[in-house]
Structures are given as structure tokens and as C-alpha cells.
Amino acid sequence: MARNALRICPLCEATCGLTLTVDDSRRRVLTARGDHDDVFSRGFICPKGASLPDLDGDPDRLGQPLVRRRGELVTTGWDEAFDVVADRLGAIIGDHGGSSVGLYLGNPNAHTVAGALYTPLLARALGTHQVFSASTLDQMPKQVALGYLFGNPFAFPVPDLDRTDHLVVIGANPVVSNGSVTTAADFPGKLAALRRRGGRLTVIDPARTRTAKLADTHISPRPGTDAALLFAMVHTLFDENLVAPDLGGTARHVTGVDALRRAADEFAPERVAGYCDVPAADLRALTRAVATASSAAVYGRMGTTTVEFGTVGSWLIDAINILTGNLDVPGGVMFPTAPTAPAPRPPRPGRAFRTGRWRSRVSGHPEVAGELPAVALAEELDTPGPGQLEALITVAGNPVLSAPNGERLARALEGVDFMLSIDPYLNETTRHADVILPPPPPSQSPHFDFVLNNLAVRATARYSPPVFELPAGRPDEAEIVSRIALAVSGVGVHADPALVDDQAITATLSKEVSDPHSPVAGRRVEELADMVCDGPGYERRLDMMLRLGAYGDAFGSRADGLTLDSLRENPHGIDLGPMRPRLPGVLRTESGKIELAAEDLIGDVARLRAAIDRGPDDLVLIGRRNLRSNNSWMHNLGALSGGTNRCTLHVHPDDADRLGLADVAVIRGPGGELSVPVEITTDIRPGVASLPHGWGHDVEGTRLTVAAATPGVNVNRLNDGTVLDPLSGTVVLNGLPVQIVPG
Numbered sequence: 001m002a003r004n005a006l007r008i009c010p011l012c013e014a015t016c017g018l019t020l021t022v023d024d025s026r027r028r029v030l031t032a033r034g035d036h037d038d039v040f041s042r043g044f045i046c047p048k049g050a051s052l053p054d055l056d057g058d059p060d061r062l063g064q065p066l067v068r069r070r071g072e073l074v075t076t077g078w079d080e081a082f083d084v085v086a087d088r089l090g091a092i093i094g095d096h097g098g099s100s101v102g103l104y105l106g107n108p109n110a111h112t113v114a115g116a117l118y119t120p121l122l123a124r125a126l127g128t129h130q131v132f133s134a135s136t137l138d139q140m141p142k143q144v145a146l147g148y149l150f151g152n153p154f155a156f157p158v159p160d161l162d163r164t165d166h167l168v169v170i171g172a173n174p175v176v177s178n179g180s181v182t183t184a185a186d187f188p189g190k191l192a193a194l195r196r197r198g199g200r201l202t203v204i205d206p207a208r209t210r211t212a213k214l215a216d217t218h219i220s221p222r223p224g225t226d227a228a229l230l231f232a233m234v235h236t237l238f239d240e241n242l243v244a245p246d247l248g249g250t251a252r253h254v255t256g257v258d259a260l261r262r263a264a265d266e267f268a269p270e271r272v273a274g275y276c277d278v279p280a281a282d283l284r285a286l287t288r289a290v291a292t293a294s295s296a297a298v299y300g301r302m303g304t305t306t307v308e309f310g311t312v313g314s315w316l317i318d319a320i321n322i323l324t325g326n327l328d329v330p331g332g333v334m335f336p337t338a339p340t341a342p343a344p345r346p347p348r349p350g351r352a353f354r355t356g357r358w359r360s361r362v363s364g365h366p367e368v369a370g371e372l373p374a375v376a377l378a379e380e381l382d383t384p385g386p387g388q389l390e391a392l393i394t395v396a397g398n399p400v401l402s403a404p405n406g407e408r409l410a411r412a413l414e415g416v417d418f419m420l421s422i423d424p425y426l427n428e429t430t431r432h433a434d435v436i437l438p439p440p441p442p443s444q445s446p447h448f449d450f451v452l453n454n455l456a457v458r459a460t461a462r463y464s465p466p467v468f469e470l471p472a473g474r475p476d477e478a479e480i481v482s483r484i485a486l487a488v489s490g491v492g493v494h495a496d497p498a499l500v501d502d503q504a505i506t507a508t509l510s511k512e513v514s515d516p517h518s519p520v521a522g523r524r525v526e527e528l529a530d531m532v533c534d535g536p537g538y539e540r541r542l543d544m545m546l547r548l549g550a551y552g553d554a555f556g557s558r559a560d561g562l563t564l565d566s567l568r569e570n571p572h573g574i575d576l577g578p579m580r581p582r583l584p585g586v587l588r589t590e591s592g593k594i595e596l597a598a599e600d601l602i603g604d605v606a607r608l609r610a611a612i613d614r615g616p617d618d619l620v621l622i623g624r625r626n627l628r629s630n631n632s633w634m635h636n637l638g639a640l641s642g643g644t645n646r647c648t649l650h651v652h653p654d655d656a657d658r659l660g661l662a663d664v665a666v667i668r669g670p671g672g673e674l675s676v677p678v679e680i681t682t683d684i685r686p687g688v689a690s691l692p693h694g695w696g697h698d699v700e701g702t703r704l705t706v707a708a709a710t711p712g713v714n715v716n717r718l719n720d721g722t723v724l725d726p727l728s729g730t731v732v733l734n735g736l737p738v739q740i741v742p743g
């Protein structure tokens, strides 16, 4: 008998509520559709969400651990696999210390309970400085800019999509990606609503994307030139006296306006127009439109971060929001308040944001937000000498495909003493592991958006308990990561995983009761710990966090405040309203103010000046996402394959003519060359080609039956990974110089 069950979709940042029909006897999800009563997504769903049944029941998904025996990965029981991990990691840590173990955290960690609550504890238990993640293939430049501006690399202002009058989307394609570093279900619907209420949409993108096609204005710059374009906008704001009086009420919280004006002095639109290939008049007109709108929000994503000047560009985006009086006001960009974030405290100065607290061993890359650049992982593994990595743990990552120079990484993984992967698939990365521990499928996992609620355009609280119980003896991902943390900290892999949660709960409560501004100041830890709900560790921690949060019940002292019970009573979620102003409470800079012209940011301007003087490259490559794809790991579902979801090279007809391209081309980059099918289209500007990432499923030794049938090519083989945004350690993925010849 089928029944309905609710589940938040874990596949992208939109966090849509799904209604599943499920068959309990077979533990199968039969169908997925949008949950019309979901307080956040109101029924929205995309093709990936609709394919959740296929993903959940994918026969290639691993159900049991794999352990390498005499060179072969063989299926084993859980106890045995945990013992192997404990023995091998224990020996390596005993001989070389925790810092000889590297950790690579992939993108799905932002979507899982284990990624949010348990991998940080694993990193701490290892005590390693060798943490790598997809962030340095993605949004790290934004975080660094936020660190300098607000003193907090996690204080993300997001566009107030529901109330803005002018949305400027720069280097993002939310109609396809469904939004990123801005959590909004039904981004397309929100763009349509903006237009319906008379608002404007401007898109700045070298491709005529599905988002650009909806825009009132589409500006198509040369890739990699946004920092110059944004500086021209800042210049125009000062030049034409368009800076908002009193910065829209935030002036008392802002320093560095004059220094920013001086830095922007040399970037008149007329100076950068040729470099960006955007008429100066268009840049001035856009600036005026943003400055004079009743409210406006400039929103940048991948096309502004994974580029040569990612941090400078990200800084200038928020500088424009600030100068036009659009920070922290309805319709502008605002700081969300997640239900599990600690309740707001009175403003207090922080420590100056710094990077480079340690450096990578081989190339001396500075640490950024506790991480080293993902592109440095291979050299840290394969370069001999003191401090060389002896072991690697990957959790939810596929860097062999998602990072540049995956071939070197693949070779390096062959050489490492021990590799553990926590991942449901035997794929291009995990095939190198000595042990693979597969988490259960979504239907057997809980879901709460600990990370993405911090980026949501409207506050809600929604919890999905597992739809099916786990089969006897199978650990969930929280338990898997907890056991590894217990193993590496010497407590023992077979200790009670609840210890990890007990410790986390006691540590948090102890801190809260001794903070005079906490909603539970002065109370007893034991009293509060006894009040936390019963259940698995993650539910106990969730209950605690909700109760300590901005909307929480403060452990009984605020009637109607959130608890996990209240979420259970409201399975479609609880709406907590639109974003609210949060200045100056979010600021953690030393000065207690927004620092508009941090020294390190100003210091990088010379590099931008040099790039403008050097002039643009003749032909560059950018990325492209498809609605029916998700990075490297959803090509194994028949329902999403084919159609427009193909690994082809988009080139403009002028370039195709000039280069003599027809069906197939050979594309050469700094890292290598590939032969790819060509699609000639005016959806991309001249001088630019696009190729999606996450393909190249043609390597031996994986278990990806469907993906291997249409493998595509790995775009990151073109990239040698040597060009980084130096302030953030983020590699250039967009704007890679290439040559293209007929194939």
C-alpha cells in the first residue's frame, strides 16, 4: 500500500518541499511532486526533484561498505569496515599526527545533516590544517569579501527577491541553477512576480541564459572583466553624485567611503568599456537605474567568484549595495536569520578578519576560512617531504572531476597510504579509496537545512524525519561520521556515537548559560540538557539549537517559541516571515563598522589595473549548467540524461566561421586538450565558448552504469589549476584562455 510522505529536496539550494508516494513494504519512493502546502516552496519542483525516486532507488547506489583487499574493492560488513578505518587511520595518526590526514568536503555537505553537524567535529577531532573543500571551486571569494566588509565570512547578505524593485543578476543563472548562496524556492516565479509588480531585471552575463532571456536589460561583458565593470559602477556613483544620502541610513555603520572613492577614481566607464566590451553609456545607465530605484539588489554568483578577480568583484557588488542605500533594507540585500542560528546578541567588535593563519606546504597558499585551496590537494599528496599527506578522507566530494587537474589528483590518490570516502557512489574519485562507507539514500535520512536557512530570502523552519527506518545494522551518515571522529580521537570506533552529541550539547549549553546576553543566561546546564528532546543525536542537537535560536522557546521561557516538537506538529513547515534588518548586530569587524575599503582588498587593485593594461584574451571558456544536471553526480539517472543535458561546446556563429568549426572541435587549454561536439548558437557572445562541468565518466573501475554510457568529457582537464584568485585561493573556472580548432 502506498502512502504519502513529506521530504525536503536535498539536491539544490532551493530546498523545495516534496510530497512523496512511498511503498513501505519495499522501502521504495514511487513518485515525487511539489508540496503545495510547503510554507517555503508552495509546490515548486524541478526535474531533479521529480527524479528523487530514481536517485533514491538507483541500483548503482552502494548499500554496503567497500574495502580494498589485495587491490580489489570488495563488499564487507559495517563492523569490519569501521575496524579497517580505525586501524589504518589510527596507525597513521600515531606515526605522523592528525595533520597528516587531509579532509576534502564536497558540495552535498551543505545539504546534509551530517555535513552540517558532524563533519566539523571530524575536522576538529583530526586537528588537521589540511582541510580542502568545494568552496575554493565556488563561493570562497564572496566569503573573503564578507570577512573584510563585515568581519564575518558567513554573514551573507541575500537579495530580498520578494520586495525588490530592481534585481541585478551578475554571473548567475538562477532559472537553471535554482539559485545559489541565496535560497529561494521557485526563483523563476519570483523573477516573474518582480516583473509583474513593475520591477526591473538586469542580467550581466556573457551568455544569453534562460535568466537573461527574462531580463529587461541583458549586458554581455567579456568573461573575467566584472571587477572592472563593477568598479566603473562605483566610479559613476561618485562621479554623478548618485551615492545615497546617509547611505540610506547605514552611514553611521560604515567606514572607508572616501578610500573606496579614491580607489574607483581610475575606473571611469570610458576607461574600462573596451576591456569589458560594454559601452560606457550602458554602464552609466545601469548605475543610474540602480541608484534611483526605490529599492535595488545586486546579486552575483559563480560568474563573479570563480574568476581572476573573484574577491574584488564580490567586494564591489556589496559596495554598490551599500553606496546605493540598499544594504539591510527591505527590497535591497539583507542578512537572513536562520532558526538554528544563535539568538542575536548586542553588537560587539570582533577580531580583524585574517587569512594566512597557516600556509600550504608545497606552494605556500594562505589558509582561508580554515581551508587550503582545493587545487593544492594533489601537490600536497604527491610531493614528498616532511608534512606530506599520508591519508585522505573525502566526504561527499568528487574532486577528480570537479577540480582542475584531476588526472594528477587521480595519480596522487593512487599513491596515498590510506583513503576513506564517505559517499554513496563508486565514482571517479571514490574508486581510489581503500574504504568506501555509503550513507543511506535520502528516504532513509533526516533533513534539516542547517546551512541553507542562513541564506534564505524568507525565514521558515521545516524538518523532514527519515521516511523509512534504516535496515537493521545500517548506520546513517551522522553515525558514520561520528564513529570516524571517535576513532581518530582515540575514544574508539565502537564507542557509543551519542557521546559525540552529548559533548556537543554540553559544550554549547555551557557557553550559552555563561553568556549574559543569551536567552538562557544564568540557567543550569543540567536543567537544560534534561529538557532537550529524546531521539537520535541530530534531533537532540536540532531541538537545542532551535530553542536557543532567534525564534526559539528559550527552553520554556518564551511561549510559542520553536522546539523540534513544534516542527513535528507542522510538517509543511512554520513560516517565520520576511528578512528583518540586522545592522549593526551582524558586524564583527575590529572597528565594529562595515569596512568598505579594507587594505587587502585595495591592495589587489594593482593586479586588476595590470590586467586591464594587458588587455583581454582572444578566446575564453566559461561553464554552463543544465536544469537536469547537478555537478558530477546526477548523470547516472536515465530520467535526467539526454535532451539538452549534453556535454557540448557552445560557440557563437562568428567564431565558428572564423575558426572553421562544424560538428566537432578540439579545444586546448593550459592543462590539456579535448575533442567535443560543437553547438553553434547566438546564446553565447563572440570570443567565448562554454562547456559544462561534471562530465568525463569514462574512467575504469567506477559503478555508474548509466553515466558511463554517455560519459561526456571532463572540462577541468583543460585547466592546469595554476591561476587562482590570490585573496581566496579560488581557482579560475570561468574565463580560461583556450584555443579551438576543427576536430
Ligand SMILES: Nc1nc2c(c(=O)[nH]1)N[C@H]1C(S)=C(S)[C@@H](COP(=O)(O)OP(=O)(O)OC[C@H]3O[C@@H](n4cnc5c(=O)[nH]c(N)nc54)[C@H](O)[C@@H]3O)O[C@H]1N2
Pocket: 105, 106, 107, 108, 112, 134, 137, 138, 302, 395, 396, 397, 398, 399, 401, 402, 403, 422, 423, 424, 425, 427, 439, 477, 623, 624, 630, 631, 632, 633, 692, 693, 694, 715, 716, 733
Ligand atoms: N569547470 C567547472 N568546474 C566546477 C564548477 C564549474 O562551474 N565549472 N563548479 C564547481 C562547484 S560550484 C562545485 S560546488 C564543485 C562540486 O564539487 P564536488 O563537491 O567535489 O563534486 P560533486 O559533483 O558535487 O560531488 C558530490 C559527491 O557527493 C556524493 N553524494 C551525494 N549525496 C551524498 C550524501 O548525501 N552524502 C555523501 N556523503 N555523499 C553524497 C556524490 O556521490 C558525489 O561523489 O564543482 C566545481 N567544479
Ligand SMILES: Nc1nc2c(c(=O)[nH]1)N[C@H]1C(S)=C(S)[C@@H](COP(=O)(O)OP(=O)(O)OC[C@H]3O[C@@H](n4cnc5c(=O)[nH]c(N)nc54)[C@H](O)[C@@H]3O)O[C@H]1N2
Pocket: 012, 013, 107, 138, 170, 171, 172, 173, 174, 176, 177, 178, 179, 180, 204, 205, 206, 207, 209, 221, 222, 223, 224, 225, 226, 301, 302, 303, 304, 307, 622, 623, 624, 625, 626, 627, 628, 629, 630, 631, 734, 735
Ligand atoms: N541545474 C543545476 N543546478 C545547480 C547546479 C548544477 O550543476 N545544475 N549546481 C549547483 C551549484 S554547486 C552551484 S555553486 C550553483 C551555481 O549557481 P549559478 O552561479 O547561478 O550557476 P551558473 O550556471 O554557474 O551561473 C554562472 C553564470 O555566470 C556566467 N558567467 C561566466 N563567466 C562570467 C563572467 O566572467 N562574468 C559574468 N558576469 N558572468 C559570467 C555564466 O554564463 C553563467 O550563466 O548552482 C547549483 N545548482
Ligand code: SF4
Pocket: 009, 010, 011, 012, 013, 014, 015, 016, 044, 045, 046, 047, 048, 049, 050, 178
Ligand atoms: S529546485 Fe532544487 S530543491 Fe527544488 S526540486 Fe529542484 S533540485 Fe530539488
Ligand SMILES: [Mo]
Pocket: 107, 134, 138
Ligand atoms: Mo557549487
